Amino acid sequence: MPLVKLIEYADSGPEVRAVYDDIMHTRGVDWINNFWKALANDPATLRRIWENVKQVMAPGALDPLVKEMIYVAVSATNNCEYCSHSHTAAARNKGMNDAMLMELMAVVGLANETNRLANGLRIPVDTEFIPKF
Amino acid sequence: MPLVKLIEYADSGPEVRAVYDDIMHTRGVDWINNFWKALANDPATLRRIWENVKQVMAPGALDPLVKEMIYVAVSATNNCEYCSHSHTAAARNKGMNDAMLMELMAVVGLANETNRLANGLRIPVDTEFIPKF
Amino acid sequence: MPLVKLIEYADSGPEVRAVYDDIMHTRGVDWINNFWKALANDPATLRRIWENVKQVMAPGALDPLVKEMIYVAVSATNNCEYCSHSHTAAARNKGMNDAMLMELMAVVGLANETNRLANGLRIPVDTEFIPKF
């Protein structure tokens, strides 16, 4: 159960509705997912986060599918149930298949393992890895 | 300062040396980084982790650069200094430039933000995201 | 489903009952929440944690509502479902409204984002921030 009301389109004011319309138009869908309905309790936060998502997830130096897979990797590491579901669905829509998801998870698992070996044993960074500027 | 000795090639026994040789040969380098020198305190662990890294990071459904960037994303999320340095260096070797690193970090930052918004507000997963099998 | 039995008041021994009575009296409520019923499997732990909560959450240099909001911020960051619910309810009882909760979450989200940007890029601390003693 959420800690704030989920604001439906029909119950939203003009500020929220403008963002909802932009989300649906940008994504080519006809529904709003719960994440935005929760943020709509503060229209300024709703707009701010949506503008961030649009800017960060747009094609750029990395392609959108790679970005979605990075999102899935972080969400798995942080144990965000909502985000694992929503971004795995988004990555599948952009072309991720089961084999790619399983390999992604294998990397995430291994990285979480070796992160703790390095941190737990306090292994010093090799000077060879330090970038020279 | 590390919590165990770093085992140099010259001081290593045959089990460790065999893994060190395989690391250098597989990677086409002539030195061993500290991570492996720390694991070498337990030769079975050294071999096990190296075999895992070889299997998981090999080309497959995902290309090796994407895998390195996922590794960097997890290491940033977990705050592993050693791994951020070593895997950012590896990703640069495989073609990641500054623009790609900055975009990668932008996705990592945003995912960490929205993960907490979703978790902190206990937003329920939309049924539309649940996979049907 | 919990990993230990939840100890009801009616089934509790005198050590547990004394803590339960103090919780209800201190908080002015007539029921015990599940957190304490789980800890009651070890009466010494039940008493110890309750005494810690009483001491730490009492008014002091910070007011109790600020303390509850800090608790909510940590619980969102760590993804503790139980604690998000119980401490958000407590903060609402002490005066937090929806606008405050949404701003609190906005800060939590942003901090989680910039924490990873700073950690992931290994940004060195400016000497200007180092306290002089």
Place this chain on the structure above:
Amino acid sequence: MPLVKLIEYADSGPEVRAVYDDIMHTRGVDWINNFWKALANDPATLRRIWENVKQVMAPGALDPLVKEMIYVAVSATNNCEYCSHSHTAAARNKGMNDAMLMELMAVVGLANETNRLANGLRIPVDTEFIPKF
């Protein structure tokens, strides 16, 4: 050592310089801290994150000192050395003294403890805590 160059004011282009000027003007300071110098490797990210910080940390339903203390609480929980230093310095500038910092840390510590007791024992949320909408 940072993983990207730190961009000094003298070496920055007009987009970066405009943000740097706004940071110094908004904060009433005459220097730029390393966090922004690292983000300046991607001027769009620099502007985006700065606009987020300005919006989120402005006075609103919560006062700025409370927001800084929440930032410190999250940074301690995530172990962000850079952010602990920069936001503790900011909180001190806004009036946090040693007694307040120690109480803040006491709450952070306790929340991290009870978060794990609740998660580790999988304690079910009491229906009394579920908000009714």
Place this chain on the structure above:
Amino acid sequence: MPLVKLIEYADSGPEVRAVYDDIMHTRGVDWINNFWKALANDPATLRRIWENVKQVMAPGALDPLVKEMIYVAVSATNNCEYCSHSHTAAARNKGMNDAMLMELMAVVGLANETNRLANGLRIPVDTEFIPKF
């Protein structure tokens, strides 16, 4: 709901079935738990993780019950619901009773608390703790 299909024994190919048989034989049980059914979507990952678990959790310098309790401690810290259930069950099978579980959780809680006090206050490591090699 899982993000991949759970592969039942009856529906599995020879590679998966060989691992399932080894799991049941090694553990002396006649069923496969969901963790392996999910990994079976990538038979190479299934085999790799199972071989790791067999090697790491075998009796060695630490006894198997201590290893299970360490697994429970990490799972509580990371908030892994699946792992808390499966490894608490495994630890109980190896002799952990309620008193031991409660003490284990007390240590986990305290460590999570003092970790944040040390990190949040950036307390420098005493030279007395640095190992001499």
Place this chain on the structure above:
Amino acid sequence: MPLVKLIEYADSGPEVRAVYDDIMHTRGVDWINNFWKALANDPATLRRIWENVKQVMAPGALDPLVKEMIYVAVSATNNCEYCSHSHTAAARNKGMNDAMLMELMAVVGLANETNRLANGLRIPVDTEFIPKF
């Protein structure tokens, strides 16, 4: 650099000195480590945390070395440099050798890996693992 002054024995008041004396006496050492010198900025917190440590780490259902190793496991998972050093030193004092430390780290690494596989794939808990009360 710490965010608060480290309070030396010679500069401490009677409340702090009483705790310092108890720490040295209980542990049979003649010096105070930095953790306590930082907490001494709030004598009530210093006493509270010390009393918690004494109670939780005392011999009980688990032996003190197992408790120290659990502390090391949590500290590695959370990346607490201070705690990794101090509790690894404490565990060595109680009998942990290099082989035990390496096995401990192997379990910590593996648990961190499988925690993310289970969380990232949202694997449902088997009913066989649910305790019956």
